Amino acid sequence: MDTSVADPLVGQVLDGRYRVQSRVAQGGMATVYVGHDTKLDRTVALKVMHANLVGDEEFVRRFIAEAKHAAALSHPSVVAVYDQGTSKGHVFLAMEYVPGRTLRALLTERGRLGPREALEIMQPVLAALGAAHRAGVIHRDVKPENVLLNADGRIKVADFGLARAESASKQTKTGMLIGTVGYLAPEQVISGDADTRTDVYAAGIMLFELLTGRQPHQGGTPLSVAYKHVNEAVPLPSSVVPGLPPQIDALVASATNRDPARRPSDAVHFHSAAGEVYRTLPRDIDETLAGVSPVTAPMPDPSAVSSSPEGSTQALPAPAGAGTQMLGAGTQMLGPHTMAIPRDEHTQPDPGPPPPAGLRGRLLRPPGLYGVIAAVVVVVVLLGGVVWSVTLGNTERVPKLVGLSEEQARVEAAKLGLKVKRGDSRYDQKIPKDRVVDVQPKVGTEVKKGTLLTLVFSKGKKPVDIPDVHNMPLDQAKQRLQSVGLQPGDQVQQDSTTIPRGYVIKTRPAAGTSQNPDDPVTLVVSSGIKMPNLVNMRRDQANAALSKLGLNVQWQEQDPAPNQPENIVVGQNPPPGQQVNRGDSVQVTVTKGQCQWWNPFCKDNDGGQGTVPPVTGQTIAVARQLLRQNGFQVKVSKGNGRDIVTGQNPPAGTPQPHGATITIWH
Structure with missing residues (x-):
């Protein structure tokens, strides 16, 4: 459109807040401007309703209600509605400004997209529609013109629910159906009904267009296109672009x-x-199919459509990629891509041009003898055809559907005029989960068209109980899992003071639970004990920390530096952060100090008292070391024969003189 023509709204401030800066687009319902929100200092898109709609109170009421529903949506792929207002006789919306271009512009430039790229665009579109459907909002006008491609690569869907205000208003007064003809679901054509499934249909049509570069139903008039939506199935995308995989066909067939x-x-x-x-x-x-040329379908000749006798309609080709192609009699255009179809003509096919005058005369001439003979021959042929179709021509053999998904199986069966339903499921060692494992009647059985086939689906491989591989070396644990038919999966490292480094702590899922053999089992593996930083600790603090971890300490002393305290850790080996195992030896260097009670070889031992440390649960060797390090003698009494201390006397925390005997048993 020519934006050079002066627009009286440019430069004005709506609602004392939104300054209109420039006009960017015009549609059947509104004109869109770039504006500036002076209150929040941000760029916005302003959608200003046309004056003829502002005078319709019913439209304004519905428009405001739908705008409120759209504003309630919060999703990164939905164009946000910030505000709605009426100012200076203008009804407007303030919306998120999305710099970039529409999906229609991309299609015009590229022609068609590869299947991966098409689905990468459809994913955020469907996520936005899904968020709206969960909130009870129906879009009603899904098409490439309403999908915006942001300059930074983000994809957003615009105009949620706004088509409802216009369509409801027009239907009330004229009984007309409003919509973009190329994307109308059959139920919209027949009754005007719209729900979440009509959005799904339109999205499926849009996916077909992304994959093939054209809409599935072509026609000389919008009425003929609408008729095809009601009476003809959407063709498979692979019929237009050879090489598209069957799962793409199944996806489009399901949605449409x-x-x-x-x-x-x-x-x-x-x-x-x-x-x-x-x-x-x-x-x-996408690269493989880039060079594939789409199959060219015959298109109606625009010259075959002429003005009506009353001169009420002028047949004109629509712009490339537009939702409508030509306007037939009784059809009103409400915008660049939206049309109104008389409700009583929705399901009527385009009759086409009348036969030539000479042919009309021959058709109306009374039949003679040859005509009667010809008529008898035609009847015989027709009866023969009926008999053939009822007998041999009306049967098919059950196709091989094993290994297909449900949607793929539906598509293959539909090609032969057969129907399918979902039956029971069963475990199968070869067929993946949710794929067809059997069909009834059996493959190859001759059945009538319209027969309902029952599909049996795989539940995947039979679950297997996960064995206990706790405290096994990693390689041994993997072999144990494989021996029962399970797959070792990721290994997750975890510190442990009880399980040696490189040994398995546990599995995810846990041992004893059932797991599908196709799903990997995660192994949690001990990384051992992370060596703490002991430097600058007092000797007794370092001793307590290492004893708690079950490490054997080898003390070394060095003369302190000037002004350095006595009995302070100045070095350690292994260094901080290194992984060690319980029972490993650790060398700790401390500054020299006075003779202490915990050194039994110190000639100046003062024979003072200490507190009995807790050793229950430790191994005999570790318990013996802890008690001796704290200045006590150790007596071991046999119990159940295990190497773990189950009791001690005196109990932990009891004050005892250094050199006293502590009894432990196991």
């Missing part, structure tokens, strides 16, 4: 099923299905 009950119930489920398909695509598939 003419029966709403057989589509994903909302965009949340469509988003999940699209993500699963994306994960199955080869990484180089």
Whole structure:
């Protein structure tokens, strides 16, 4: 559009806050401007309703209500609605400003996209629609024009629910259906109904267009396109772009099923299905298909559509990529991509031009003898065809569906005029989970078209109990898992004062629980004890810390530096942070000090008192070392034969003279 023409709204301030800076787009419902929010000092997009709609009180009421619903949405892929107001006779929305271009502009430039790139665009679109559906908001006008590609690579969906205000207003007064004809779901054409599944249908059409560069239903008039939505299935994308994988066909077929009950119930489920398909695509598939030329479908000749006798309609080609192509009689354009279709003409096919005058005369001429003979022959042929179709021509053989997903199986069965339903599931060692493992009737059985096939799905491999590999070396633990058919997965390191370094502490899931053999088992492996930093500790503090970790201490002394305190740790080996095992020896260097009670070889031992340390739960060797380091003698009494101290006397914390005997038993 020519933005050079002076716009009286540019330069004005709406609601005392929003300064209109420039006009950027104009549609059937509103004009969009770039504006500046003077209150919050930010750039906004201002959507100002056309004057003819502002005078419609019912429209304004519905528009405000829908704007409130849209403003309640909070999702990174939804264009945010900041404010709504009426100022100087203008009804407007203040919205998030998204610099960049529309998905329609990208399609116009590129023609079509590879399947991975197409699904990468669809994922945030479906996430935005899913958030709206969970909040009870229906978009009603999903199309590439309403998908914005931000300059920084983000993708956002605009105009949530706003089509409802316009369509409700028009339907009330004229009985017309408002929508973008290329994306209308069959139920919208027939009754005007819209729910989450109509958004799914439109999104499926948009995915088809991204993959093929064209809309699935083509026609000389919007009415003929609408008729095809009701009466014809959307073709498989691979019929236009050879080489597209079957899971892409299944995804589009599921979303664009003419029966709403057989589509994903909302965009949340469509988003999940699209993500699963994306994960199955080869990484180089876009490059592989880049050179494939789309199959060219015959298009209607625009010259075959002429003005009506009354001159009420002028047939004009629509812009490239537009949602409508031509306008037939009784059709109103409400914007660049939105049309109104008379409700009683929705399901009527385009009759096409009348036969030539000469042919009309021959058709109306009474039949003679040859005509009667010809008619009899036609009847016989037709009856023969009916008999053939009822007998041989109306049967198919059950196809091989094993290994396919449910949607893929539906597509393959539908090609033969067969239906499917989900039956029981069972474990299978070969067929992956949620794939068809069997079909009833059996593959190859001859059945009538329309027969309902029952699909049996795999539950995956039968679960296996996870064995206990606690305190096993890592390699031995892996072999144990593999011996029962499980896959060792990631190894997670964890400090342990009881399990030696390199030994398994536990598994995730825990031992004794059941696990699908295809799912890996995580092993939590001991990294040993992380050596603490002892430097600058007092000797008794370092001794207590190392004893608690079960480490054997080898003390070394060196003369203190000037003004350096006595009995302070000045060195250690291993250094801080190094992993060690319980029972390892540690060398600790301290500054020399006076003779202390804990040194039994000190000639100046003062024979004072100490406190009995806790040794219950320690090994006999560690307990003996702890007690001796604290100045006590040790007596060991046999118990159950294990190497773990189960009791001590006197109890821990009891004051005892240095040199006293502490009895431990095991």
